Amino acid sequence: MKRSPARPRHDASDFIAARARPESASGPKDAEAAVLAELRPGQSVELLKALHILTRDGRLNQDSRRKLKQVDHLVQFIEKIVAETTPHAGELTLADHGAGKSYLGFILYDLLLKGQGSGMVYGIETRAELVERSRALAERLGFERMRFLNIAAADAAQDADLPARIDVVTALHACDTATDDAIAFGLAKHAQALVLVPCCQAELAASLRQHKALQLSRTPLAELWRHPLHTREMGSQLTNVLRCLYLESQGYSVTVTELVGWEHSLKNELIIARHTGHKKRSAGERLRALLGQFGLQTLLPLRYPALAASAAPAPESIVQEVDPS
Numbered sequence: 349m350k351r352s353p354a355r356p357r358h359d360a361s362d363f364i365a366a367r368a369r370p371e372s373a374s375g376p377k378d379a380e381a382a383v384l385a386e387l388r389p390g391q392s393v394e395l396l397k398a399l400h401i402l403t404r405d406g407r408l409n410q411d412s413r414r415k416l417k418q419v420d421h422l423v424q425f426i427e428k429i430v431a432e433t434t435p436h437a438g439e440l441t442l443a444d445h446g447a448g449k450s451y452l453g454f455i456l457y458d459l460l461l462k463g464q465g466s467g468m469v470y471g472i473e474t475r476a477e478l479v480e481r482s483r484a485l486a487e488r489l490g491f492e493r494m495r496f497l498n499i500a501a502a503d504a505a506q507d508a509d510l511p512a513r514i515d516v517v518t519a520l521h522a523c524d525t526a527t528d529d530a531i532a533f534g535l536a537k538h539a540q541a542l543v544l545v546p547c548c549q550a551e552l553a554a555s556l557r558q559h560k561a562l563q564l565s566r567t568p569l570a571e572l573w574r575h576p577l578h579t580r581e582m583g584s585q586l587t588n589v590l591r592c593l594y595l596e597s598q599g600y601s602v603t604v605t606e607l608v609g610w611e612h613s614l615k616n617e618l619i620i621a622r623h624t625g626h627k628k629r630s631a632g633e634r635l636r637a638l639l640g641q642f643g644l645q646t647l648l649p650l651r652y653p654a655l656a657a658s659a660a661p662a663p664e665s666i667v668q669e670v671d672p673s
């Protein structure tokens with residue numbers, strides 16, 4: 349028997365689409381009303397249509413189901429973080445890096461800030477046409493407290509149009525090292541929380557290939573990155589491990605979890621960092637040790653400058669330290 353291709357179960361779009369076609373529904377108007385009933389009070393239908401999450405007739409656009417699921421989940425996490433946050437300047441500031449079409453920023457503004465009458469969302473994006481499109485949409489919807497900057501994430505910390513402090517930093521699938529730039533931005537802006545879903549991490553895999561992880565090359569561990577595909581995956585894994593250690597070393601507690609099921613996206617790791625002020629020295633030491641083992645020391649000043657500035661500990665202290673946490 350010919351099997352139909354496997355479909356993800358528990359998909360948010362299925363749920364909404366099913367609700368949109370209740371047995372009593374007699375036409376498009378009923379279907380739209382059923383979808384509206386599933387939205388939060390005050391949630392902008394115009395926005396969901398503009399983002400192509402809802403079609404023009406108010407149904408769910410099947411092509412957007414993956415994005416909808418990701419953004420929905422992420423909003424739930426961020427909503428919790430925002431509730432815990434006491435804004436620096438009395439009103440919440442949030443900066444989204446690699447914003448793209450600004451799905452995340454728009455939905456966060458709509459759900460969390462619009463009704464508050466305060467708070468700012470900044471979108472940082474290198475593609476000018478996406479920035480223009482977001483500006484136009486914000487104007488059309490009357491989302492007055494959104495700003496879109498056509499700049500690279502690496503330049504954002506110095507940009508005069510951004511305030512000195514930002515409460516929450518997000519980066520959803522910001523390409524390659526833009527996630528590292530978002531982390532640097534968050535540290536520079538004394539962010540209270542960072543929410544990161546990293547994308548591709550080519551930089552570290554390239555270094556791994558070049559240096560062949562000198563210290564480990566004669567150990568069985570070298571098998572972990574012998575094949576190019578494994579080199580890429582190892583590079584990606586190692587990049588995120590180093591990012592977490594760096595954040596811990598700079599006064600953040602870090603949790604790593606899945607954003608949604610793997611069937612929806614291969615780039616699914618959600619890193620949430622909350623500022624505690626407790627700079628974990630051991631995390632910095634482990635980061636250095638990992639760089640050393642993998643022959644990646646040149647990345648220290650580039651990606652982890654706050655650690656490059658401090659003196660390196662003696663090698664024995666790295667090996668002997670046992671972190672109780």
Ligand SMILES: C[S@@+](CC[C@H](N)C(=O)[O-])C[C@H]1O[C@@H](n2cnc3c(N)ncnc32)[C@H](O)[C@@H]1O
Pocket residue numbers: 445446447448449450451452472473474475478499500501502519520521522523525526529547
């Ligand atoms: C994969 S898209 C993700 C867009 C959006 N965050 C989302 O999840 O829908 C990555 C976006 O990051 C932008 N980008 C890439 N490198 C960047 C950088 N260094 N600074 C700012 N934006 C960048 C790209 O132009 C692209 O729009």
